[in-house]
Amino acid sequence: MSAAEATADDAQGGQESTRGQAIRRLVQGDLSSVRVVLGLVVIAIIFQVQEDRFLSAQNLTNLMLQITTIGLISVGIVYVLLLGEIDLSVGAVSGLSAAVMAVLSVNHGWNAYLAIAAAVAVGAAIGFLQGSLFSRFVVPSFVVTLAGLLAWEGALLQVLGKTGSLNINDPKITGLANTFYSDTVGWIFAALIIAAYGTVLALGYRKRVSAGLADGGPLPLVVRFVFLAAIVIVAVSVLNSDRGVPLAVMILLGFVVGMEYVAKRTTFGRHVFAVGGNAEAARRAGIRVNAVRVAVFTISGSMAAIGGVMAASRLFAVNQNSGGNELLLLAIAGPVIAGTSLFGGRGSVWTALLGALVIGSISNGMDLLSLSSAVKLMVTGGVLLLAVLVDAVARQQRQTSGRV
Amino acid sequence: MAADGTPLLELEGISKRFGPVQALDRVDFAVSAGEVVGLVGDNGAGKSTLVKAIAGINPPDSGTIRFEGQEVRISRPQDATELGIATVYQDLALCDNLDVVSNLFLGREEIAAGPGQATRQLDEVKMEHETADLLSNLAVTIPSLRSEVGTLSGGQRQQVAVARSLLGEPKVVLLDEPTAALGVPQTKQVLELIRRLRERNLGVVVISHNLANVFAIADRVFVLRLGRAAGEFKADETTEEHVIGAITGVGDGREKNEQKPEEEGEA
Numbered sequence: 001m002s003a004a005e006a007t008a009d010d011a012q013g014g015q016e017s018t019r020g021q022a023i024r025r026l027v028q029g030d031l032s033s034v035r036v037v038l039g040l041v042v043i044a045i046i047f048q049v050q051e052d053r054f055l056s057a058q059n060l061t062n063l064m065l066q067i068t069t070i071g072l073i074s075v076g077i078v079y080v081l082l083l084g085e086i087d088l089s090v091g092a093v094s095g096l097s098a099a100v101m102a103v104l105s106v107n108h109g110w111n112a113y114l115a116i117a118a119a120v121a122v123g124a125a126i127g128f129l130q131g132s133l134f135s136r137f138v139v140p141s142f143v144v145t146l147a148g149l150l151a152w153e154g155a156l157l158q159v160l161g162k163t164g165s166l167n168i169n170d171p172k173i174t175g176l177a178n179t180f181y182s183d184t185v186g187w188i189f190a191a192l193i194i195a196a197y198g199t200v201l202a203l204g205y206r207k208r209v210s211a212g213l214a215d216g217g218p219l220p221l222v223v224r225f226v227f228l229a230a231i232v233i234v235a236v237s238v239l240n241s242d243r244g245v246p247l248a249v250m251i252l253l254g255f256v257v258g259m260e261y262v263a264k265r266t267t268f269g270r271h272v273f274a275v276g277g278n279a280e281a282a283r284r285a286g287i288r289v290n291a292v293r294v295a296v297f298t299i300s301g302s303m304a305a306i307g308g309v310m311a312a313s314r315l316f317a318v319n320q321n322s323g324g325n326e327l328l329l330l331a332i333a334g335p336v337i338a339g340t341s342l343f344g345g346r347g348s349v350w351t352a353l354l355g356a357l358v359i360g361s362i363s364n365g366m367d368l369l370s371l372s373s374a375v376k377l378m379v380t381g382g383v384l385l386l387a388v389l390v391d392a393v394a395r396q397q398r399q400t401s402g403r404v
Numbered sequence: 405m406a407a408d409g410t411p412l413l414e415l416e417g418i419s420k421r422f423g424p425v426q427a428l429d430r431v432d433f434a435v436s437a438g439e440v441v442g443l444v445g446d447n448g449a450g451k452s453t454l455v456k457a458i459a460g461i462n463p464p465d466s467g468t469i470r471f472e473g474q475e476v477r478i479s480r481p482q483d484a485t486e487l488g489i490a491t492v493y494q495d496l497a498l499c500d501n502l503d504v505v506s507n508l509f510l511g512r513e514e515i516a517a518g519p520g521q522a523t524r525q526l527d528e529v530k531m532e533h534e535t536a537d538l539l540s541n542l543a544v545t546i547p548s549l550r551s552e553v554g555t556l557s558g559g560q561r562q563q564v565a566v567a568r569s570l571l572g573e574p575k576v577v578l579l580d581e582p583t584a585a586l587g588v589p590q591t592k593q594v595l596e597l598i599r600r601l602r603e604r605n606l607g608v609v610v611i612s613h614n615l616a617n618v619f620a621i622a623d624r625v626f627v628l629r630l631g632r633a634a635g636e637f638k639a640d641e642t643t644e645e646h647v648i649g650a651i652t653g654v655g656d657g658r659e660k661n662e663q664k665p666e667e668e669g670e671a
Binding site: 207266270280285345 | 481482485493495496497498499500501502506510511512513515520523524525526529530532533536
């Protein structure tokens, strides 16, 4: 589904330009999501040849569960990257928020949903604070969030107390990452997604036709629709042949679709792109640049908290390592690998999902092959470097052809 | 060409000081509807400061501004915009990563009707439609309204910036060096566009170093020198040499004496 939407999104632009332009877009990286999908296919082939459990329904389901946390955190990171900024605190914030939830739920007996809401509120408040400091005092976001990374990790240890670990037993919380829907419900989801997508495409096309802006027939839309429908059907049948469609996947997809809508279809999203592209131009156009920045960091903190809640749910626990290790760097690496620019103003929320899939597949495949974490880290680092180089080359090519 | 009673925008005794520098010293300036005024002067003469005072970016220390005969205060860019004064800066202030439509409507996006309103959903179709209308009215040709502004030529970018300033239905448009860094054919396009602004009965102020371009479009040439008004000329009654004299201060007194009666007549 992710792939369909991402390529389809690019296809929409291509439909308005000539074939030559489409080729140029591919070369110059505007179609980076196609590149990433091809990369995913290559990764899948490599691991499948080495270890034929890789493409089994069970492993693919595990893969989807493994990427939920990274994917959710990356959704927030995409917004920060669109501004051309960075948020290094998301790992620590996810751990701290999850710890707050666990303490409230386990030690204070709070209702699960209230505890989750409190965790998200903590993440949002931290993001708001960091965003305000960054925009009010014009300190580099790198420094503010690096300080945050240290401080919130300390806060995590503080909140967890002496035991350093809390087991979560409220089924409403653990259910988030461990609920699977029956086959029937899975197919109902599939039907709803396909119907909704078809409706959106049809309504959009009708509106363009009635405004006299339709250039070319509806064929590209039909291709997109068929592509998406095929992917949804394949995905659901794979998931159904194992444990069923996981709730966690629906949560991740929900946030990706919702936040992509906000980024691409709303005034706020347009302003995020504008600030990331040329903050001075945005300011002169009357956009409240600092308000946009604070909002974006608040989103980033909130998404980190949501990711932390999912991680805690999956582990049934919060401990001193929650939100630590390479989680932060992988959450930033994902969208960059999938084509969101580090320089601001270019990217999409789909890259959070695609990037998490790439990183998750590599990690998962190497686990299946029982490779050491030494090898895993080096390979993941290499993939990130490669992706950043591709981004930089694409940027240079845009510049040489007169596009900044 | 102008002179249909009160000028649209009228400045009187505008002064602005930056620390020890007197950037503007009691400058009087006016522009009428359907008139193109060329604002010329050497570097540091105060052209940009004057434009920024009108645009509300650097409000003047003293002096009065009248708009359509009414005295107004312009202390923020929004004040100028609300009055109907649009400014196109030399750096254009476009977002290269956004397409033509998005840039045109930046900061004043159309919101879709229906359930999307809650999320302030963009009405892309309406914006694209209005963009196409506006650009074709101005005879501006852009290959695709959905191409990123970064991919356009300098002349096209300038035209997009000017077109954007018209979306708010302004009465006065200030253009800062609109033809700097443009090639000959592109300069011609932009000058054509400025003429069409005059045809729309807008008051246009053009800052430029290029006197040939100023003479090609301006009805009136206003010279600033070291922060003071150094002469005002009707473009069809003077020569470049006279204007250069006023800009550099060579033969300053003579120019001033010659122009004095006319200045008073227009004020």
